[in-house]
Amino acid sequence: MPRILAVDEFWGQGFSEPGAGSDLAGLRTKAVLDGDEWVIDGQKVWTSAGARADWMYVLCRTDPDAPRHKGISMLLIPVDQPGVEVRPIKNILGGAEFCEVFFTGARTSVDMVVGEVNAGWGVAMGALGTERGTTLLAEHLRIAGEVRQMIDEARTSGATERAVMRADLARAWSEAKIMEWNGLRLMSAIKGRGPNPEVHASIAKVFASEAHRRMGEAAMRAEGSRSELVGEGYGLDRLQQIFLSSRAETIYGGTSQIQYNVLSERTLGLPREPRRA
Ligand SMILES: Cc1cc2nc3c(=O)[nH]c(=O)nc-3n(C[C@H](O)[C@H](O)[C@H](O)COP(=O)(O)OP(=O)(O)OC[C@H]3O[C@@H](n4cnc5c(N)ncnc54)[C@H](O)[C@@H]3O)c2cc1C
Structure with missing residues (x-):
């Protein structure tokens, strides 16, 4: 260790x-x-x-x-x-x-x-639950910084003139706040002051990864045509990196679809999907 x-x-x-x-x-x-x-x-x-x-x-x-x-x-x-x-x-x-x-x-x-x-299955499920939980506790700090950068970028490019862009930015800011509150709620659950940390970890994971993907797409609209600059020898800027790297977040640590299944079956008690033995 x-x-x-x-x-x-x-x-x-x-x-x-x-x-x-x-x-x-x-x-x-x-x-x-x-x-x-x-x-x-x-x-x-x-x-x-x-x-x-x-x-x-x-x-x-x-x-x-x-x-x-x-x-x-x-x-x-x-x-x-x-x-x-x-x-x-x-x-x-x-x-x-x-x-x-x-x-x-x-x-x-x-x-x-x-x-x-x-008995490795239980060990692996514990490791994945912790991965989903702990990586998200402080994630909102970084994401709030990214949203501020998106807003600056949209002001500079003139994209804030468009009402749709302003709505995108307001949504990104609000979703960063929700991530912060999800992180706090998860931390309370981990410290034993709330129910079921695994459920909060799944909620926080699926919300953060889906929202961050949306933010990456809005960031590209905020940058305007510059966002399309790519190619050999060109260093991607930070917003382009966020757009591209966020695509993976709905996949690793358990995909969004699997998190939705877990939440609907184990938390909401909806019917289970058919499984192989
Ligand atoms: C950046 C990155 C880093 C990673 N790092 C690691 C690592 O260090 N170690 C490691 O072991 N793995 C790692 N992974 C792998 C990751 O855990 C898997 O990609 C993930 O579990 C999905 O598995 P899969 O890629 O085989 O997709 P599949 O399981 O084949 O899924 C394909 C699609 O089908 C959907 N799907 C599958 N089953 C269902 C279902 N029952 N109901 C509804 N939809 C379903 C999925 O949501 C997905 O959209 C990483 C992945 C990425 C992208």
Whole structure:
């Protein structure tokens, strides 16, 4: 933990696979015990910071005969070994922040398991809930700054002359405020002064990611024709970066559609969608 806190060591999250994203329990990466080591074979995808990761926490199928959610364990795997190959994927911003990771006979020690063997599903759900919750607590501070920049930009470009733009900016400002209040409500729930933090984390996540996408689109209208400048050797400005990077926010940490399903089924008690066993 001290090396993580000091940012001396990077960790990647190896959950998603081709064919196992929203339907994570369909994952096929497998780990088999060989003496005092696990041997891992399979592929992960969209691993953020994978190219810099020293270690990964990886969901692996450790009991192929158990029901889908049962035979999964979370293993800690060192990346710097012959059985692990990391291939960066170029993203919409031009960077290569996330990666494909291939495990071919990769090895880790038998004790490198988080929680119990075959009980990794609960560990992963806890990790994702925390990810949704904690990343949003202070997010509104950054987003409020972005809205101020959008307003300045729209004034400079003359876009504020248009009533539709003024409505867009008022909506962006109001939604940034709602994000702040959602963050405060979530913090109260985490501190035990409100009901069910997971529900507030889902609400905050789905609202913030959808609103931030809308803000990115409004920011492009605020900039006007300059927003369309892109190309080799051109450094995207901050608003363009927000527009492009916000596209991913409704996907990672659980897509909006999945959050809507979770909220409607578990919180509102609406009928469940059909699921595979
Ligand atoms: C920037 C970024 C960083 C990421 N970082 C990581 C990481 O570090 N580690 C990691 O493991 N993963 C990471 N991911 C992967 C992310 O968790 C998955 O992309 C996400 O879970 C969706 O899975 P998928 O891409 O396979 O899409 P799919 O699950 O194939 O979904 C495709 C579309 O179908 C919809 N859909 C799917 N099922 C349902 C349903 N039952 N009802 C209604 N709609 C449905 C989805 O909402 C989506 O719109 C990252 C993704 C992004 C974009």
